[in-house]
Amino acid sequence: MRIIAGEFRGRALASVGKGDAGAHLRPTTDRVRESLFNVLNHTGVLKDARILDLFAGTGALGLEALSRGGQHVTFVDDGRVSTGLIQKNIDLCQAKDRCKLIRRDALKLPVNPATPFDLIFLDPPYGKNLGQKALQVVLSGGWVADDALIVWEENAPMPVSEGFELESSRKYGDTYITLMWRNAATRG
Template sequence: MRIIAGQFRSVTLASVGKGDAAAHLRPTTDRVRESLFNVLSHHDVIDGARVLDLFAGTGALGLEALSRGAAHVSFVDDGRVAGRLLRENIRKLRVEGLTQIHRCDLRQLPQCKSEPFDLVFLDPPYGKGLGAAALARAEAGNWLSPDAFVVWEEASAMPPPSGYTEVDYRRYGDTHITLLSKIST
């Protein structure tokens, strides 16, 4: 697993190895990340963005965004192994000042104490129904900007929850990515 493009292009990230089966560590493959970021570049949502990486795992999605011009990334995950890999990847890229780690269960995400986020990566364990709950909790906690752009990776296409509209949808094998835009009120 490596950073595909941008400032940290070709830097190899920490290996998941056997990972953490209980935490469902399943990093997005390089091929899927490359295709996804081509789509995100087309939508012009990366440059200068404040990124929220929910179910961050190794942090590959958020770190790729940072490499491509995002201003800041906050990572949220409660996994022990994920936390270790995430900290290792942040140190490897020397981006401690541009990142923040929140170790908590997404269903109990506290109120946001910073500016809201423009780009959200939502990559929950497949088929557990956690994505919608985490997105609702992030919204209730004021983590999302009024025009937030959400990238939702799951085992199947995800219908947009209330308050969101589908912008794009892509399928890469058994990985389904639904791109959503928050409807401004």
């Protein structure tokens, strides 16, 4: 795994090794990340974005977004292996001053004490309905900006949640990525 473009371009990320089967650690492949970020570049959401990476795994999605112009990224994961990999990857990118790691279950986040996030990566373990639950937690907790873009990775296309508008849904092998704007009518 590596950072594909931007400030950290070409930086190799920590190897997942045997990973953590119990935590369903499944990094987004370089090919899927490259395709996803080609789409995100055209939305204009990356420049100076505040990024929330839920079920962050290795942190590759959040770090790629930071590399491509994001302002700050907050990673949320509760896996022992995952949080170690995220911290190592933050260090490899020398981005500690622009990153925060919350070691917590994404379904148990408290109310957000800071500014809401513009770009939310939602990459839960496939097929467990955790994405819908996590989205409700971050919405009710004030984590999602009014005009935020949700990037939801699953093994099936995800239904567009109430209050959101579909940007696009794409299939990459066994991975589906659904992009949804919150309150699309207010985007300007």
